[in-house]
Amino acid sequence: MVKNFLGRFFEKFYVGLILLFLYAPIIILIILSFNSSKSRAKWGGFTLRWYKELFKNESIMNALYTTLIIAFLSALIATIIGTAAAIAINSMKKTPRTIMVAITNIPMLNADIVTGISLMLLFIALRFTLGFTSVLLAHITFNIPYVILSVMPKLKQLNPHTFEAALDLGASPVYAFFKVILPDIFPGVLTGFFLAFTMSLDDFVITHFTKGPEIHTLSTKIYTEVRKGIKPEIYALSTLMFITLLILLIIVNRKNAEKKQIVKI
């Protein structure tokens, strides 16, 4: 019995340690966003100054807008292309399907430095100016596999007879898709969208190579300041973004839990 108790204590301790490890930097960043001293190790007192200055800082705001727009657009387009592809792949026979799945896995295994460089060279070889569009195209490219890999499991879980039932009741395949299949796989599509959005939001390496001199995303902006010392406004921005995502997450989780409750009753 003692052994059991000790074992359980060590388990909780271990998990706690790892969580501390994972969250320490996050906590520090959040704390620093309220630090009135620009120093990174000394606490100068609580302030909301950086949050106010954040919105006045044009270059950071521009980078933020660029980041958000690229993330949203690339996730959207990737979701459309990816969902279509997932449906197609799901309907293929075993061999072509295995090939397609393998190809889909390639970009995920590829180091992002290779993807970034290869895209950059492509654009240069085609004499395509590096800028917003090149970044957008690059983001769509690495986002599509994530969408496919989010939608495919949902398709597999689907009861394939529901599609046939729809046809049996007179629906055309297209109508059946939109009314029967899509609503059912929607969680997977949504997950894919969010995943793509997050990946795009956080990307640095591929953006770094494909962006050209004019635009900045948040990540590339931060990188330029690594040597100089990070402006505290950026800590404020990251804290805001983090908390926003956290709140979104809690809301989504609550909704899911509600749905599950309703199903039980």
Next chain:
Amino acid sequence: MTDNKLINLVNITKSYGDNVVLDELNLYIRENEFLTLLGPSGCGKTTTLRIIGGFETPDKGQVIFEGKDITNLPPNERQLNTVFQKYALFNHMTIAENIAFGLKIKKKSKAYIDDKIKYALKLVNLDGFENRMPNSLSGGQQQRIAIARAIVNEPKVLLLDEPLGALDLKLRQDMQYELIRLKNELGITFIYVTHDQEEALTMSDTIVVMNQGYIQQIGSPEDIYNEPKNAFVADFIGESNILPAIMVDDKLVNIFGTNFPCVDTGFGKNKPVDVVIRPEDIDLVKPEEGIIKGVVTSLLFKGVHYEMEVHACGHDWLVHSTDLSPVGSEVGIWVDPFDIQIMNKPESEDEEAVEIEL
């Protein structure tokens, strides 16, 4: 089957949260017995099996095996083996490796293990399957491998948790005979869990009918079938007519206003009772020759027999017969006194765990 009590369950109580699954269950199992725990979903039969196997510990009570208290012994130290519902074969190992698993743990020699594998596969009619992978086998084959894997360890008791549930009817029937054959060849105790009463009747020496954590009746298949002790057992086993009646006196019962001679005694005078009459025990005769008269209201051909409903004395009687009486014909109902089974009406909720609509 000796009278030697191999396993004794004493006052076993088990709850999951608010749900009391077993309440002071007492049961003993004899050596070489084929004992079946029979009941609907949620009656506690699987929990009982898992407690015997060691995968659950009872909140209260003891499990005695060959005189020793094994309640808190982990499963790997008990001399029993289990055949799981979904086979639980190790998919990353070959059939031979699956079967050899328990033997390797006991550090048996390679020669011994190889012999045992051959013997086991032969026993379940799957010679030559040593190097196949579980995924390449059909459901019935996987089931037999699961059995083989368990019995090579020469357990004193084999626990089987609804092993035939996922098989189709023909295969299930074949496997039932296989299991009986196996038990006789191996000469060990089988504890079997199922919700299928036909299965229980076919294979068991003893049936334990359970409902909502309580034992309703223990007996041989014939006893349970012919002399159910209460309405639940009567209704669960086979089809039956369960009728409210009044026990007029010893060997005389009044059903729907007519006196039927029967053979049971000791139920008192003018006491309300429940009566069970199996459909196949009702003879349809000429109206004048029956104890009561009625009209046939439905007729179905079931292959083995005709199933008819006869409306008599305001009640629909279920009748099985190899002779048919057409719908609308007037018939007489006759029952041999021996085939009328009297049961006590339940006195309290504890006795009759389930209300049956009669």
Next chain:
Amino acid sequence: MKIRNILNTRTPKIPLQKSVRPVIGNRHTKWLSFPYILWMAGFIIIPLIVIIYYGLTNQDKSLTFDNIALVLDPINLRALRLALELSLISTIICLILAYPLAMILNKSKMKSNSFIVMIIILPMWMNFLLRTIAWQNILERTGIINTVLKFFNLPSLNIINTPSAIVLGMVYNFLPFMVLPIYNVLIKIDKDIINAARDLGANGIQTFLKIILPLSLPGVISGITMVFVPSLTTFVISTILGGSKIVLIGNVIEQQFRIGNWHTGSGLSLVLMIFILFSMAIISKYDKDREGSGLW
């Protein structure tokens, strides 16, 4: 009740028939993948060909292997070797840390699996660069750890700008990618399989080594892949936590491209890609079933 003759119990061999799986869509559905295929061809395959082209040619468009041979320069070789060393160490550390964590999480009676996943993934939603910079903060000579140590009059920790700091950065960033695949495989192991092993006599350790470990291998392989490759090719972590002193192969390649040496940069990238392919091949030898398992 007749017991059938033993010889008659042999069931006839029925060929294993897979039930026909109805397809969602019709024979035209596969064309929905067309946009995707075009996109992949245009933005994945062609760019790779372009790298190969640049890697194997000179400014004057003549074929050469000089760019590839550049990896043999002592500086570049050292960068490659260091990257290999550090990424291997990081992968191993991640594995050692992640596996027990995945097992503990699997055992936990938490009602929601996705809640556990969220907790592990959540840190990933803070910007990757900032998280790494935060570690710079923590590890610096005037950073948080040393401030605390100085307070207790303890010797200071000087791992910033050393390979150890980079390993820490790699482990920090990629640990969730090792935990999640392993966790996902572990929760899918049917509890009855564990029960069967115990029933057959295996104790805890034997059950782990013979049943759990082999069955969790696809997850382990997934995890290794998702940690090793990004670690091998990183230049950000080495820049932020290594100062200008520590140069990994990623840094070398990035520098080349920064100063416009596309041919040499491509040549070195080709070498890197070959290394990645090589490691993938080795890893896939252990993934015999070709199952693999995703992040989710």
